[in-house]
Amino acid sequence: xxxxxxxxxxxxxxxxxNRDLILGAALEVFSTHGFRGAxxxxxxxxxxxxxxNLLYYFPSKxxxxxxxxxxxxxxxxDPMRALESSGEPIAELLAYVxxxxxxxxxxxxxxxxxxxxxxxxxxxxxxxxxxxxxELVDEKVAVIRDWTNQGKIxxxxxYHLIFSIWSLTQHYxxxxxxxxxxxGEEEPxxxxxxxxxxxxxxxxxP
Amino acid sequence: xxxxxxxxxxxxxxxxxNRDLILGAALEVFSTHGFRGAxxxxxxxxxxxxxxNLLYYFPSKxxxxxxxxxxxxxxxxDPMRALESSGEPIAELLAYVxxxxxxxxxxxxxxxxxxxxxxxxxxxxxxxxxxxxxELVDEKVAVIRDWTNQGKIxxxxxYHLIFSIWSLTQHYxxxxxxxxxxxGEEEPxxxxxxxxxxxxxxxxxP
DNA sequence: CCTTCCTTTGACCGACTGGTCAAATACTGG
DNA sequence: CCAGTATTTGACCAGTCGGTCAAAGGAAGG
Numbered sequence: 371x372x373x374x375x376x377x378x379x380x381x382x383x384x385x386x387x388n389r390d391l392i393l394g395a396a397l398e399v400f401s402t403h404g405f406r407g408a409x410x411x412x413x414x415x416x417x418x419x420x421x422x423n424l425l426y427y428f429p430s431k432x433x434x435x436x437x438x439x440x441x442x443x444x445x446x447x448d449p450m451r452a453l454e455s456s457g458e459p460i461a462e463l464l465a466y467v468x469x470x471x472x473x474x475x476x477x478x479x480x481x482x483x484x485x486x487x488x489x490x491x492x493x494x495x496x497x498x499x500x501x502x503x504x505e506l507v508d509e510k511v512a513v514i515r516d517w518t519n520q521g522k523i524x525x526x527x528x529y530h531l532i533f534s535i536w537s538l539t540q541h542y543x544x545x546x547x548x549x550x551x552x553x554g555e556e557e558p559x560x561x562x563x564x565x566x567x568x569x570x571x572x573x574x575x576p
Numbered sequence: 577x578x579x580x581x582x583x584x585x586x587x588x589x590x591x592x593x594n595r596d597l598i599l600g601a602a603l604e605v606f607s608t609h610g611f612r613g614a615x616x617x618x619x620x621x622x623x624x625x626x627x628x629n630l631l632y633y634f635p636s637k638x639x640x641x642x643x644x645x646x647x648x649x650x651x652x653x654d655p656m657r658a659l660e661s662s663g664e665p666i667a668e669l670l671a672y673v674x675x676x677x678x679x680x681x682x683x684x685x686x687x688x689x690x691x692x693x694x695x696x697x698x699x700x701x702x703x704x705x706x707x708x709x710x711e712l713v714d715e716k717v718a719v720i721r722d723w724t725n726q727g728k729i730x731x732x733x734x735y736h737l738i739f740s741i742w743s744l745t746q747h748y749x750x751x752x753x754x755x756x757x758x759x760g761e762e763e764p765x766x767x768x769x770x771x772x773x774x775x776x777x778x779x780x781x782p
Numbered sequence: 783c784c785t786t787c788c789t790t791t792g793a794c795c796g797a798c799t800g801g802t803c804a805a806a807t808a809c810t811g812g
Numbered sequence: 813c814c815a816g817t818a819t820t821t822g823a824c825c826a827g828t829c830g831g832t833c834a835a836a837g838g839a840a841g842g
Contacts, residue, residue: 384789402696406613410830420791422832431830482695485750489691490608492753499757507758524778529759530771537747538740544691545743547698551705552713553735565736572730572778590809590819616800626821628802637800 389427391417393441396434401479404486405435405494432494439487439495442480447503449473453510459517460574467535467570468563474543475559481543507532523574531573538566595633597623599647602640607685610692611641611700638700645693645701648686653709655679659716665723666780673741673776674769680749681765687749713738729780737779744772 395417399408410431414421428434449469453462474481487495507529514528542549542558549558601623605614616637620627634640655675659668680687693701713735720734748755748764755764 382788388789404610404613404692404696407610407696409828411828421830422792423790425831426789429831485691485695486610488751488754489688489695490610490613492757496753496757499754503754504758504760526775527767527771529762530767532758533747533755534744534775537743537751541739541743544695545739547702548694548705548709549739551698551702552710552738554710556735561733561736565733569732569740569775569779573775588809588818594819615798617798627800628822629820631801632819635801 385427388417388419388423391419392424392427392434393438396438397479397483400435400438401482401486404490405432436494438483440498442483443495443498443502446473446480446484447506450506450510453513455513455516459522460571463514463523463535463574464567464570467539467566470535470539471542471559471563471566474539478543478546481540485540485544521576524576526573534573535570591633594623594625594629597625598630598633598640599644602644603685603689606641606644607688607692610696611638642700644689646704648689649701649704649708652679652686652690653712656712656716659719661719661722665728666777669720669729669741669780670773670776673745673772676741676745677748677765677769677772680745684749684752687746691746691750727782730782732779740779741776 392413395413396408398416399412403412408431410421410424413434414424417424424434428437449466452469453466457465487493488499492499511528511532514523514531517523518525518528542562546558598619601619602614604622605618609618614637616627616630619640620630623630630640634643655672658675659672663671693699694705698705717734717738720729720737723729724731724734748768752764
């Protein structure tokens with residue numbers, strides 16, 4: 371009986387394996403078609419399971435989606451949590467940009483899953499945005515404000531600075547096809563890291 | 577007989593009005609739910625028409641979507657077309673940023689329509705991206721390269737500079753809910769224009 | 783071997799989807 | 813006013829959707 375309170379802690383190896391299979395397949399399908407655009411049949415096929423079998427491990431389509439989103443939210447914010455107030459300000463922020471861009475490179479599907487959700491009004495995670503996300507951002511904004519007040523980085527709007535970092539790094543995952551269509555043969559992630567480091571250095575230098 | 581070759585040039589006032597009604601409603605619905613997530617019933621209700629009546633003016637759901645995308649593509653690239661090689665380089669580029677941000681402020685639904693399409697792999701406009709879009713970008717990149725070669729702007733990667741402009745300006749339309757969730761009461765577009773002008777000035781100054 | 787519990791699935795359901803069609807209704811020029 | 817055309821719609825259809833269920837298949841311990 372995989373459903374219920376202890377669903378997150380499957381007992382058997384086979385439950386663990388199938389849950390992972392389903393979540394992996396669901397990530398693939400949800401991230402490329404959005405929630406409504408995805409179908410259980412697609413996810414089942416992708417996972418190599420039957421549709422009723424999916425619903426043996428998860429109570430509904432929405433439950434799979436929620437599990438993905440909440441499970442990913444933490445990972446997604448890790449690069450920001452790692453921003454240390456004790457470090458050298460500009461180095462800390464450039465390292466954050468690096469980590470964020472690396473996330474886009476390694477986990478583009480996760481990025482697109484969030485992008486789909488947010489572009490469509492974030493109906494399922496709005497509360498998390500106004501809660502946990504805002505809280506974390508507010509905390510880091512305070513750190514950035516300290517740095518600007520001490521003249522250690524340029525006096526830029528801290529919230530919009532953070533939006534810039536999100537926007538520029540995630541762009542390479544979310545709008546991948548557009549970037550590639552315009553670049554032609556050139557690989558986006560070849561030049562992007564150096565470019566972003568360069569411009570953020572200019573933005574942050576007092 | 578509204579369908580057929582001359583569909584774009586309706587004769588009567590009533591055809592013009594209903595086509596506009598439908599396209600307006602479709603923009604609203606497609607931009608908030610994506611292509612698959614949108615339904616003809618939603619669009620019909622939003623337009624104040626019956627579903628069969630929609631299909632009297634457009635042959636299919638996809639035809640409405642295509643009409644929107646192709647009709648918007650031109651408008652969407654106008655700010656970039658207006659970038660003049662004869663102007664003062666930094667002023668030209670900053671003005672481009674301004675125009676692009678203004679588009680996001682005035683036409684967020686159009687921005688999200690494209691965002692939805694591209695995040696999901698641009699299945700319906702990939703050819704346009706590799707064709708018209710790339711052509712226009714290549715042309716403007718040549719202009720930017722001239723400016724960098726002449727030392728009139730900083731030596732930044734021209735393609736990635738353009739991606740930056742797209743990314744940062746469209747972010748405020750596409751990820752509107754997230755920006756608002758984090759900012760709380762503050763209005764995003766209050767500080768964004770000055771912030772973007774400030775950082776792009778830093779990026780572009782040699 | 784049998785029992786018990788976990789896992790898998792074919793068949794099925796009601797709701798909804800994009801789309802059709804014939805008939806009804808408005809609108810137009812003569 | 814009328815004939816003809818343009819517009820609108822209720823009823824309907826086949827396919828797909830998320831989800832259910834009873835029954836079948838497996839694994840494990842005794």
